[in-house]
Amino acid sequence: MPLSSESTIVPLWHHLxxxxxxxxxxxxxxxxxxxxxxxxxxxxxxxxIVETDPQGIITYVNEAFAQAxxxxxxxxxxxxxNILRSDANEPxxxxxxxxxxxxxxxxRGKIKNRTKDYELYQIDLLVxxxxxxxRNIYRYLGLAYDVTHKLETEKALEQLxxxxxxxxxxxxxxxxxxxxxxxxxxxxxxPESFLLANGRDIVSxxxxxxxxxxxxxxxxxxxxxxxxxxxxxxxxxxxxxNLLNQIVLYRGISxxxxxxxxxxxxxxxxxxxxxxxxxxxxxxxxxxxxxxSFDYGLTEVQFAGANRxxxxxxxxxxxxxxxxxxxxxxENLMEDVEFRIFTVELEPEDRxxxxxxxxxxxxxxxxxxxxxxxxxxxxxxEIWQEPSMTRQRALFxxxxxxxxMGDRPPTDDATLVGIRILE
Numbered sequence: 426m427p428l429s430s431e432s433t434i435v436p437l438w439h440h441l442x443x444x445x446x447x448x449x450x451x452x453x454x455x456x457x458x459x460x461x462x463x464x465x466x467x468x469x470x471x472x473x474i475v476e477t478d479p480q481g482i483i484t485y486v487n488e489a490f491a492q493a494x495x496x497x498x499x500x501x502x503x504x505x506x507n508i509l510r511s512d513a514n515e516p517x518x519x520x521x522x523x524x525x526x527x528x529x530x531x532x533r534g535k536i537k538n539r540t541k542d543y544e545l546y547q548i549d550l551l552v553x554x555x556x557x558x559x560r561n562i563y564r565y566l567g568l569a570y571d572v573t574h575k576l577e578t579e580k581a582l583e584q585l586x587x588x589x590x591x592x593x594x595x596x597x598x599x600x601x602x603x604x605x606x607x608x609x610x611x612x613x614x615x616p617e618s619f620l621l622a623n624g625r626d627i628v629s630x631x632x633x634x635x636x637x638x639x640x641x642x643x644x645x646x647x648x649x650x651x652x653x654x655x656x657x658x659x660x661x662x663x664x665x666x667n668l669l670n671q672i673v674l675y676r677g678i679s680x681x682x683x684x685x686x687x688x689x690x691x692x693x694x695x696x697x698x699x700x701x702x703x704x705x706x707x708x709x710x711x712x713x714x715x716x717x718s719f720d721y722g723l724t725e726v727q728f729a730g731a732n733r734x735x736x737x738x739x740x741x742x743x744x745x746x747x748x749x750x751x752x753x754x755x756e757n758l759m760e761d762v763e764f765r766i767f768t769v770e771l772e773p774e775d776r777x778x779x780x781x782x783x784x785x786x787x788x789x790x791x792x793x794x795x796x797x798x799x800x801x802x803x804x805x806x807e808i809w810q811e812p813s814m815t816r817q818r819a820l821f822x823x824x825x826x827x828x829x830m831g832d833r834p835p836t837d838d839a840t841l842v843g844i845r846i847l848e
Contacts, residue, residue: 473548473569476555479562481506493548493571495540513537513545522552526565529554535572546573590627611635614644615723617845619818623783623826625835630658631781633842634669638679642721645673645684648733648842649714650781652754657710658838664695665712665753681716681729682764685753688714689762692754711754715779723846724771729764737769738776738809743802775846776809783839789829795836796829814845 473490477483483501491498494509501508510519514537525532533551540546548569557563611618614635622631634647647669651661668691672678678687692711715730728735730748737744749764751757780801787796808820821841 471570473567473571475501475506475567475569477506477565477567479565481565484564490567490569493540493546493569493573494538495542495544500541509538509540511537511539511545526552526554527562529556529562546571547575548572611842615646615844617812617814617847619814619841619843621818621822621839621841623835623839625783625838628656628659629838630662631783631838631840632662632666633840634666636670636673639674639677643679644719644721644723645669645679645717646719646779646842646844647714647716648779648781648840649712650733650783650838650840651712652710661710661712664692665714668692668695679718680766681718681727682766684716685714685729685731685764686762689753689758693758696754696758711752711758713752713781715748717777717779725768726771726777727766727768729766731764733779733781735767736778736780736805738778738805739772740774741806741809743806771846773846773848776805777844777846778805778841780841781837781839783835783837784825784841787825787830787836787839789831789833793833796825800829812845814843817843 471489472487473493474485474487475483475490476485483504483506486498486501488498491501494501518534518536522532522534531551531553533549535547536550537545537547549572550567550569553566553568554562555564555566611620611633614637620633622629622633624631630651632649632651634645634649636645637643638645649662649665651658651665665688668688669684672684672687672691676687678684696710713732715728715733715735717726717728717735719726728746728748731751731753732748734748735746737746746767746769748767751762785796785798785801788794789796804821804824808817811817811820821843
């Protein structure tokens with residue numbers, strides 16, 4: 426079957442016929458020619474050409490190929506093609522190449538070679554098995570294009586990615602140094618407690634805040650979920666954490682609903698002060714949070730919340746206190762907002778659970794569904810009687826992360842805090 430005169434590879438085919446006069450474009454060569462045409466359309470006219478015998482000895486090379494490798498063409502003739510081979514390719518890369526072409530199939534891929542001066546360069550290579558008159562493979566023809574400039578771009582992007590990850594890990598160290606991500610920091614004020622924190626990215630958009638009032642008579646605990654995750658969420662956690670310290674520790678405000686109202690105002694001041702206005706619309710970032718204030722003996726708790734509930738298990742019954750359905754910041758950033766305050770008398774052996782929606786939103790299970798609020802209720806009611814909160818954390822983590830989440834990626838930042846009220 427002759428090639429159409431409109432084919433983009435007719436000129437190249439004429440060139441190859443000079444190398445291989447016995448070849449005629451018959452039906453058996455059509456798959457080879459289709460691969461050749463695609464390659465030619467990508468890179469014409471700057472083709473690098475090399476030919477080897479079945480043992481890999483170079484029998485032909487054009488000047489463009491030799492120049493890319495840093496050689497004269499005559500220096501490469503008679504050499505094994507492995508003279509250009511580098512160790513920068515993935516393990517098994519060349520095995521796949523040879524297994525493919527030895528079966529008579531065309532192979533295409535990007536290969537990182539070494540020049541005569543041992544400099545790394547990269548080519549996009551198409552290898553075509555060429556049959557002799559006896560129908561056995563007697564040559565391998567390589568058509569290539571130098572894509573070293575793309576390799577340099579890839580190196581720059583890889584370095585950028587490395588630098589970014591290093592910066593994020595350092596940011597995570599700062600977060601961990603400030604936030605009570607270790608259970609010991611939480612247990613300083615709540616002897617029987619646990620903290621489960623599972624970030625979606627290196628830097629988390631969730632945070633847990635624990636503090637003792639300046640007078641020493643109240644202990645504060647907050648669990649917050651900031652807008653977004655990763656870098657944006659992480660930056661907002663630092664703002665929220667700093668504002669809570671200012672409001673409670675330096676300004677002496679100790680009533681939960683007033684703290685949240687001031688947190689809302691403080692967030693607005695941050696955004697307005699930094700002129701984070703775009704197109705006449707202020708940034709609508711914010712956070713969901715539940716904030717508790719315990720008396721010194723842990724016999725009473727006052728709390729307020731913005732889109733986050735307060736859960737109490739007492740004698741096997743889970744009691745949910747739904748807080749205000751409005752976030753800190755967000756759509757109402759430019760308005761003053763008010764929050765309700767709740768007061769609960771605590772009893773020995775009460776269990777308190779605070780969490781972000783990353784717990785319930787995690788996808789998993791055999792049907793890849795959200796964990797959901799009903800499963801969270803069920804899981805906590807199964808473990809609440811366990812007196813060791815460390816043991817509770819392990820039991821919940823096994824069900825939520827190992828059994829439900831499995832090898833799926835985290836859907837969102839997720840935080841769960843559990844407290845047992847002692848006698």
